[in-house]
Amino acid sequence: MKISALPDAELRQRLMADGVYFRTGTFVAHLRTRLEQVAASFGLLYSDYPLLEGPYADFHVELAPPRGLRRWLRPQVDFIADGHAPFAALPAGQAFPMFEWGLNWCVSSQAQHYLIIHAAVVERNGHAAILPAPPGSGKSTLCAALIHHGWRLLSDELTLIRIDDAALVPLPRPVSLKNASIDVIKRYVPHATFSPSVTDTIKGTVAQMKAPSESIECADQVAAPGWIIFPRYEADAALSLTPVPRSRAFMRVADNAFNYTRLGAAGFEALKGVVAHSDCYDLRYSVLDEAIAAFDRLASQAGKR
Amino acid sequence: MNWKLRAGQRLRMLPDDEETVVYNDLSGDTHLLSGIAVSLLERLQQGPANSDTLAGFLASEWELDAGIVPAALTETLLGELAALSLIEPIPS
Numbered sequence: 001m002k003i004s005a006l007p008d009a010e011l012r013q014r015l016m017a018d019g020v021y022f023r024t025g026t027f028v029a030h031l032r033t034r035l036e037q038v039a040a041s042f043g044l045l046y047s048d049y050p051l052l053e054g055p056y057a058d059f060h061v062e063l064a065p066p067r068g069l070r071r072w073l074r075p076q077v078d079f080i081a082d083g084h085a086p087f088a089a090l091p092a093g094q095a096f097p098m099f100e101w102g103l104n105w106c107v108s109s110q111a112q113h114y115l116i117i118h119a120a121v122v123e124r125n126g127h128a129a130i131l132p133a134p135p136g137s138g139k140s141t142l143c144a145a146l147i148h149h150g151w152r153l154l155s156d157e158l159t160l161i162r163i164d165d166a167a168l169v170p171l172p173r174p175v176s177l178k179n180a181s182i183d184v185i186k187r188y189v190p191h192a193t194f195s196p197s198v199t200d201t202i203k204g205t206v207a208q209m210k211a212p213s214e215s216i217e218c219a220d221q222v223a224a225p226g227w228i229i230f231p232r233y234e235a236d237a238a239l240s241l242t243p244v245p246r247s248r249a250f251m252r253v254a255d256n257a258f259n260y261t262r263l264g265a266a267g268f269e270a271l272k273g274v275v276a277h278s279d280c281y282d283l284r285y286s287v288l289d290e291a292i293a294a295f296d297r298l299a300s301q302a303g304k305r
Numbered sequence: 306m307n308w309k310l311r312a313g314q315r316l317r318m319l320p321d322d323e324e325t326v327v328y329n330d331l332s333g334d335t336h337l338l339s340g341i342a343v344s345l346l347e348r349l350q351q352g353p354a355n356s357d358t359l360a361g362f363l364a365s366e367w368e369l370d371a372g373i374v375p376a377a378l379t380e381t382l383l384g385e386l387a388a389l390s391l392i393e394p395i396p397s
Contacts, residue, residue: 245321245324246321247326247337250326251335264333265315265317265330268317268335276319
C-alpha cells in the first residue's frame with residue numbers, strides 16, 4: 001500500500017496523531033508533525049512510497065515548534081530525531097527542507113554498516129554512475145535531468161556502498177535543488193512534481209523534486225559500480241569527459257565519504273571494490289542535453305567492457 | 306641497514322598505472338604512493354632486506370634516469386615509507 005492510498009485528511013490526521021511509517025530504500029522512517037507545510041509537501045513528494053504499519057522504524061522523526069517563548073516571538077521549527085533536537089531551530093517556513101536535511105543526517109550518522117559517500121548515484125543497464133561533487137558543482141541538477149531521461153535514481157545525496165560486496169544500495173528520495181537550478185529543471189522536466197520553493201535558507205532558495213515512481217518501486221534492486229564521474233557545471237563550457245586515474249579517483253571519493261576513516265580497513269576494501277570496477281572521469285558541462293548524451297554513450301558501452 | 310615491513314602491516318592496495326593507493330592497517334591512513342615506492346614495499350613483503358640489496362633491486366627493476374644514484378634514491382624512499390609507518394629498520 002502506498003502513501004497515496006491515504007486520503008489527504010487521513011494523512012494529515014495520522015501525521016498529527018501517531019505519525020506515518022514509510023519505507024525509503026532499505027530504511028523505515030516514522031514521521032510525526034502537526035505542521036501543515038510539512039504535511040502538504042510530504043503528501044506531494046512521498047505519495048509513491050510504501051506505507052507501513054508501526055511501531056518499528058530505523059528513524060523516528062518529528063517536525064514541531066520549539067517549546068518555550070521562542071515559538072511566540074518568531075515561528076520556528078525543530079527537527080527531533082528519537083526525542084532529541086540535534087540542530088538549532090529554523091524559521092518555520094523552512095520546515096520541509098529541514099525534514100529532508102534531517103533525514104539525510106539520520107542516515108549518514110546512523111547507517112554505519114554502509115560506506116556512505118556524499119554523492120548522487122544513478123543507474124542504467126545495471127551499472128551505477130556515482131557523482132561526487134561539492135555544493136555548487138551542478139551535481140543535483142545533472143542528477144535531476146538524468147533520472148527523467150532513462151536513468152534510475154538511487155540517491156541524489158547519499159551513495160550507500162554495501163561493505164560485503166561493494167554493491168550500490170538505493171536510497172531514492174526527493175532531489176534537492178537550489179537557486180537557479182530550480183527553474184532550470186522546471187523547464188527541463190516540466191512534467192515533474194516539485195515542492196514549493198523556500199527562500200532564505202542557509203543554502204539559498206531550495207525546492208525538492210519528487211523521485212520518479214519507477215525508482216521508488218525498484219528501491220530493493222542494488223546496482224553494480226560502473227562509473228565515477230566528477231561533474232562540474234561551467235557556464236558556456238564545451239562538454240569534456242576526461243579520464244581520471246583510479247588511484248586519484250579513490251582519494252577524491254574518500255575525501256567525500258562520511259565514514260571512510262571510521263570504517264577502517266573495511267571502508268578501504270569497499271571503496272576499492274567500487275573504484276576497481278569503475279571507469280573514472282572529470283565531466284565539465286554547460287548544456288544538460290550534451291551531458292546526458294555523454295552519460296548515455298557510457299551506458300551503451302558498458303556491455304562492451 | 307636492514308629493513309622489514311612493520312609487523313601487522315597487510316599492505317592493502319589498489320594498484321593503478323603510475324600510482325597505488327595503500328591502506329595502512331596500523332595507522333588507518335590511506336596513502337597515494339608512486340610505483341617505485343610500492344615496488345620497494347612489495348619487495349619487503351617477500352622478506353627483510355638491507356639497503357644495498359634494495360638499491361640493487363631498484364636498479365634492476367626500474368629504468369632510472371641518468372644521474373640518479375640508486376643508493377641515494379633508495380634511502381630517500383625508505384625514509385619516506387618509514388615515516389608513514391609502513392616499514393621499519395631492523396635493529397642490528
